[in-house]
Amino acid sequence: MTFFIGRTVFSIYFSKKLLNFLANRSSEVSKGLIHRVFMLEMDLIQTFSSQDLGYRLTSGVNAMTLGVVAGLINFLSDFVLLVVMAAGLFYVDATTALLTFAFFISVGALLYFHMNRKARILGTLEYEYAVKTNEKVSEFIFAYRELTVRNR
Numbered sequence: 001m002t003f004f005i006g007r008t009v010f011s012i013y014f015s016k017k018l019l020n021f022l023a024n025r026s027s028e029v030s031k032g033l034i035h036r037v038f039m040l041e042m043d044l045i046q047t048f049s050s051q052d053l054g055y056r057l058t059s060g061v062n063a064m065t066l067g068v069v070a071g072l073i074n075f076l077s078d079f080v081l082l083v084v085m086a087a088g089l090f091y092v093d094a095t096t097a098l099l100t101f102a103f104f105i106s107v108g109a110l111l112y113f114h115m116n117r118k119a120r121i122l123g124t125l126e127y128e129y130a131v132k133t134n135e136k137v138s139e140f141i142f143a144y145r146e147l148t149v150r151n152r
Contacts, residue, residue, distance in 0.1 A: 007081070019070055026065040033057050034137075042148050045141075054137040059130050 034057050037045065045053070089097035
């Protein structure tokens with residue numbers, strides 16, 4: 001049982017580190033993309049709407065790194081660990097393996113209900129911050145366009 005608790009603590013620790021790394025990387029990618037966009041010709045920039053550019057430069061990058069990449073990495077690591085544990089447990093004792101799976105399914109269901117509530121709250125906060133961020137990026141794009149047009 002200590003093995004499973006240790007594995008869970010280990011998994012939580014490295015998942016947190018991975019998510020922090022990917023969040024920082026997402027920020028760096030967004031920063032680089034914003035810099036590259038404003039190095040483009042004004043005519044090319046104006047082919048995109050402000051909201052489109054805002055989403056592509058902020059929320060889109062965040063969705064790719066934290067949504068897709070982090071989810072895929074967590075899924076693969078948990079799946080491999082599950083296969084290894086299942087093989088070992090069924091080799092030792094099938095009854096214990098089935099009871100262990102029932103235990104983990106119960107814990108998983110409890111965590112799902114707890115995390116679902118928390119995810120809704122965090123999703124609402126993320127939405128509010130995304131709207132504020134897109135508004136600021138739109139203001140920046142508008143100011144950049146206005147400055148460029150004035151200098152012509």
